[in-house]
Amino acid sequence: MxxxxxxxxxxxxxxxxxxxxxxxxxxxxxxxxxxxxxxxxxxxxxxxxxxxxxxxxxxxxxxxxxxxxxxxxxxxxxxxxxxxxxxxxxxxxxLLNPPMKKKTLLLWYGPVIILGLGVVAIFVFYRRRRHGTVDATAGAVPLSDAERAKIDKIMDGDR
Amino acid sequence: MNRLVFLLPLLVLLVIGGYLAVGLTLDPKKLPSMLEGGPVPAFNLAPLEGRDARGFSNEDLLGEVSLVNVFGSWCVACRVEHPFLMKIKENDWVPIHAIDWREPDRTAGPDWLRRFGDPYTLAGDDPRSKAAIAFGVTGAPETFVVDPQGIIRYKHVGPVTQQVWDDTLAPLIEHLRAEAANKSKGEGG
Structure with a gap:
């Protein structure tokens, strides 16, 4: 109560x-x-x-x-x-509300600009990643014989 | 190239950090004066009790270089600068006029001046901040340098010390006097 x-x-x-x-x-x-x-x-x-x-x-x-x-x-x-x-x-x-002036443009639009940059960055990041998986094998150099032998040895040792 | 992209956020952080670090060293109480370079605002203050019955108005500031000092008996920093204002008065370096700001009653300001000494030529009582607001005063003490045309040439926030006088006020006053002398010579010839 x-x-x-x-x-x-x-x-x-x-x-x-x-x-x-x-x-x-x-x-x-x-x-x-x-x-x-x-x-x-x-x-x-x-x-x-x-x-x-x-x-x-x-x-x-x-x-x-x-x-x-x-x-x-x-x-x-x-x-x-x-x-x-x-x-x-x-x-x-x-003034508690700063007026819109040349000097204060960055103050007013700064956050919007940073948000825009963030969106662009995310967009670029995902685009690159998607393309990146395709490109990875295309641009890769095939293994040399010596490298192949080395891998085989390691894999055998595992068994 | 790709590696550099990862350094970018760090770089941005450093730049922002740099600005913030500079911001820490700035005093938010120090505001640029809106009145520097403009005429003294119109004001007309009643005299302090027991002093010259004229009071103090903006028209008193015409004709010679002078200082306008905003003080109050309640203001601790004003006590700090007071001995130096007395020194200015004793050496007759420049006339100082007073805006006695926000006294609790009519006698507080005059009592303070009787007790510690009176460095002022003219003084006006400003219990309701009429003149103080017109001057854009945010706290006491503040000191304005006024030229013979009644234009505010400089505003000093905080106590006037020997160093402030030597570095800033004295050279400026000298400059303004020379400027005024040149002008009158030009008009005469």
Whole structure:
């Protein structure tokens, strides 16, 4: 019974929403605007703890960036304008989704290229192996008499 | 030829390994500054308590080479560089202006300066990171070299030490001063 209860409690825990660092006092009154701020904040990297978004991070700089995002939204900026402003200060690094640029082409297409190379390699490997079994006898040099005698001797010794 | 094919994966591994090894030596906290070569962002900060009532704005940076130093009383590395900033001030090498970043209250920054000494010409209070974000600051201390036209010419992350000064800041400041002198001579003649 105890175990069932424990399991139920753990299951309930899984239902709890993700914990955000966004404090109630930062939030905008208009839910639509706040939703936009969340969309923007999700994609902006916290520059202190670099693998979190500003919405996830408790760092003070992240908090100030969240406030700045909301200030700009209230001032009438579009999502793109807010993001462009932050990028103009911190560079592309601040974006958790790196943009598609000449410099990042390898980053985006690298895995596809490597996958392609792998497929080609496998294809070549099997093709060669199939042809290889046919070619093996065609290109082979027949045994000389001395070699034949040596083999016979070894085989006899086995018996 | 066929044997070489088997060496290929090893070769690829070595190349990737090489890149990763280089990656280990890089500091992910050091980001290229977006503002180098561009004008100082517009900002207007309230003065620190007990200091010059002017405060500090981007217009104060026009006219001469100066440093803008981002510090906070909470910042340990700022304590490390502080004696050297005092040395710059005592020798009158270059004016240093301060962005006092994210103080817990109005008195923390001024108290810190009273206690350890005040190397700054102008100083502004930036409790909500308004100026810090405009400057693209990620951590304190950071120091910007600003030329007489108000263009950011260099950003130094971390404490300013004698070595940083000798190797980077002093030559750059000298260069910028010479550049400005040439320009004014050109305009005069």
């Amino acid at each position: 105890k175990r069932v209860l424990l399991m139920a409690m753990l299951a309930l825990l899984m239902l709890s929403p993700q914990a955000w660092a966004v404090n109630p006092d930062e939030m905008l009154k208009d839910p639509a605007l706040e939703a936009r701020a969340r969309v923007i904040g999700k994609d902006l990297r916290c520059l202190v703890c670099q693998n979190q978004s500003i919405d996830d991070s408790n760092a003070e700089l992240a908090r100030d960036l969240r406030v700045l995002v909301r200030d700009r939204i209230l001032a009438g900026d579009s999502n793109e304008q807010v993001i462009d402003y932050v990028v103009s200060r911190y560079g592309d690094f601040v």
